[in-house]
Amino acid sequence: MIKNHKIAKVGAIAALAAAATFSLAACSSAADEDSSGADESSETSQVVAPTIVDVATLNGQTVDINNGSFVDITTGDTDPADWTAVVKDPAVVAFTAGGKSGDAVFNPGLQGTQAGSTQVELTNKTTGEVVTFTVNVK
Structure with a gap:
């Protein structure tokens, strides 16, 4: 019986070792798949920086942007909240007023x-x- 008991222990240890190896391999495969999936989605979800223009040099200019993109208007030494806009065709662009929110x-x-x-x-x-x-929106 002692001989059978040792065989049972060795068999149990071998089974645990095989299960542990299989689990680590499965985790590694899942991690590889997740990381490759994350790489693909990051390519399609990149944030596009706004077009930054200075109000001091903007008069008479044309600004080209893509649909959904933003124009950030820097106001120099003037208070951003002091600027208002009239958009001739509000279906093409929407104005957002400047100002403070907390700090x-x-x-x-x-x-x-x-x-x-x-x-x-x-x-x-x-x-x-x-x-x-x-403003030209493409």
């Missing part, structure tokens, strides 16, 4: 909402400065 300061901006071209007139309500430019 953060946000620039005014535009988002392309449909292909087309429109004129935008920015006005600084404090200084009275008016900046007119065109």
Whole structure:
């Protein structure tokens, strides 16, 4: 009986070793599949940086963006909240006012909402400065 008991122990140890090896191999395969899947999805979900323009050089310019993209308008020494916009064709771009939220300061901006071209007139309500430019959305 002692001989059979030793065989049973050796068999149990061998079975555990095989199971452990199989589990590690399965984890490795799953990790490889997950990492390759994550690589593929990261290629299609890249964030596109906004087009950054300075209000001081924007007058008379044309800004080209893709549909869904953003135009970030830097306002120099002026308060971003002082700028308002009139968009000739609001179906082409949407204006977002600048301002503060807590400690953060946000620039005014535009988002392309449909292909087309429109004129935008920015006005600084404090200084009275008016900046007119065109946005082309592809």
